[in-house]
Amino acid sequence: MTPPLGTRTREHALDEQQRAAWQSAQALWGVRLHDPLLEPGSTMPSFAWFSFPPQVSVDPVEARRHGVDGFYESIFAHEIGHHVLSPSTRIDSFTITQQIARAIAATGRARIPDPDGKARRMSNLWSDMLINTRVATMQRQRDGGASPEPEMVRMWRVLSAEPPSDQLWWVVLRAYETLWSRPAGFLCPAEPPPRPVVHREPPPPTVPAATKTEEQRLKAVEAAAAADARIAAEAVWAELVLTNPPLDATLLAETVRTFADDPVSGALRFGMIMAPYLIADKQPHRRSTSAGAQAAGGCAGQADETAPTAAELERVLGDPRLREVPEHPAVEKARQAERASGTGMEADDGSTGAAGVDGLGQGYGLADTLALYSAASADDVVAAWYLTAARRYVRPLTQPSVRPRSLAETIPGALEQWNIDDDISSIDWPASLSHSTTVVPGVTTRLRDVLPDAPPDARESVQLDIYIDSSGSMTAPRRESPGVLAGTILILSALRGGGQARVTSFSAAGEVAGGARFTRDRAELMRDLTFYFGHGTTFPLDLYAARYADARRSRGAGASITRRHVVVLSDDGLQSMFGAGQPQYAEVARTVRRVIDTATLVVQDAGRRLTKPATEAGYDVEYIDRMTDAPLVCARLARRLAEPPGPRTQAGGRRG
DSSP states (O other): OOOOTTOOOOOSOOOHHHHHHHHHHHHHHTOOOOOOEEOTTOOSSSSEEEETTTEEEEOHHHHHHTTOTTOHHHHHHHHHHHHHTSSOSHHHHHHHHHHHHHHHHHHHGGGSSSHHHHHHHHHHHHHHHHHHHHHHHHHHHHHTTSSSSOHHHHHHHHHTOSOOSSHHHHHHHHHHHHHTTOOTTSSSOSSOOOOOOOOOOOOOOOOOGGGOOHHHHHHHHHHHHHHHHHHHHHHHHHHHTOOOHHHHHHHHHHHHHHTTTOHHHHHHHHHHHHGGGGGGGGOTTSOOHHHHHHHHTTOOOBSSOOOOOHHHHHHHHTOGGGGSOOOOHHHHHHHHHHHHHTOOOOOSSSOOOOTTOOTTSOOSOHHHHHHHTTTSOHHHHHHHHHHHHHHTTOOOOEEEOOOOOOGGGEEEEEEEEOOTTSOGGGOOHHHHHHHOSSOOTTTTOEEEEEEESSOOOSEEEOEEEEEEEOSTTSOOGGGOOHHHHHHHHHHHHHHHTTOEEEEEEEOSTTOEEEOSSOBOOHHHHHHHHTOOOOSOOOOOHHHHHHHTHHHHHTOSTTOOOOOOEEEEEEEGGGGGGGTTTOGGGTTHHHHHHTTSSEEEEEEEOTTOTTHHHHHHTTOEEEEOOSGGGHHHHHHHHHHHHTSOOOOOOSOOOOBO
16 A cells, blocks of 8 residues: 655664664653654764654664664664653754754854854754763663663764864763763863864955045045954954853753753753854854764754744743843853852842843844744744733733623612602512502502622723834834834733734825724734835824714714724824824814724834824823833833723823
8 A cells, every 4th residue: 555645654674683772762761652764875964863743763874884883772762862851842942942042142143154053953962962961871770880881972982983173062072071970081082172263354455545535535434443343343252252162061061960851941051152162163164063073973853844833933932931141151150159259249130231132031133033933934933023022011901891780780679669750661560569459650559679789890801993003114023113012012911801902004095904803813913913014104094084983973872881992003104193194184083082082102203293293182192212112101001091981082192
């Protein structure tokens, strides 16, 4: 029978030696998995790899070429460890890679070639170290004194037969020697290879004084100043990323021990130790040995890794461990020593001064995140980034209840006389007839009063009508927009409180996108919020008027008690909301304000030019300049909505 398309078949069965090693490796971890795939002649960069769903694969031809075909238990145990210990799940795999990428960004992303590819390879190297150390320990505990060395250690003697040519791999091997209590020189030379020299770009050529025009002279001065600044920055950076292989190997071994059961947290510390060594790969005349040595170390990593889904991205970016400040453990140890000796100064404002941390605590910008997950949907990455950036500021957004009490929420009270001017439906006929069988309206008729059975609901959910400016003058969502962050906080807060929202994106005249209905569909709301036209700015007053026309007609008796809240996210181009460029709609904003309960403009406008027209029309104004302003603006708006409802008037605009 022909297997389904894309199914991987086990054409090569395990031989007796491999079968025994596979059973032994599973027993070591205490798990049961289906057989590994043997793929001789594969194109993978090493002799073993893993994939999700859990699958172990080995190339026996490559294993024989590397001289490790007698160590199948350790090979299998290592790959099983990727499913049991690190990364163990796709979510942890992406999160570990993100931690390494954060360390690279904090060290100097622009100075490391292919930083995202390096992050993935270093992520696998970190997992490899955790697994190899654990397997060697389990083999030693199982074998006792029956074997002088665990099989994993003996396999690494074979794999490290050729001395490392770069400092990164020397640090890894020296750390293994420390972890396995082996003397210096057991896996690598006692001294590390020399540090590669980083060549700086030559300064720009100068223009001979005799031929300089004034413009050329000014450009030459600017170029010289820029070159001096670049050299100074290079010197500062060189101090920050100064490597010390013997010390770093000790710190790496300590990190493996400390974070043996928490690969995600340890990945950041591992990345801070190893990232400075990646700068060596920038030299064009040097072969990048870190990747080759890693492959020689026995694991090619994860095969056929697919891009993360929207749900996976949100779980990864929402991991609180990604908010830890990237810091080299040597710096941390130095600070601890200073504190212990009483010579250190401890910050009292909660700041650490570490590089690469943004005001929201993620420590990794949206542009970097998009680059790291370039295989995923950009819209999914953008939405997940804002959702996780906003989540810590989300509080249930509710308002005081104005809902009338229903009959089911009351209990019977005392009997009263029914008078001729009372509603006839309120007569309590059993009580009236029990008083007198002769019915005399207004004399023998009775009605029963009702009493509240429970206090009224104190709070109820809200409906937010959000309009966001997506014109070219607004910060694009992919460039970390304060307006989009504020909108995300408001949407999540409304949904957390049980409410609904509607998002309308606008740009030039006739450019309007978004839903026509209020919804609790978070994906739809975020899709509308992050939509970007990038053209002119014209607030859609015609749509605004049409949406609230029914509200104006229903202001009389029996009007709906639904409270209406409008939030507009824009910049100084919002002058168009008050008639600029569309005089035929000049009164729409003022007219609509009379029939809505709250109306807030969240504006990016350094000149504060919206205050006067907005206040005159009855709109509250909040100004927002940076990403860190968004949570404060949303908190003030939440307090405003928490106030008891008042009369709908055009007065009362406030400034942020």
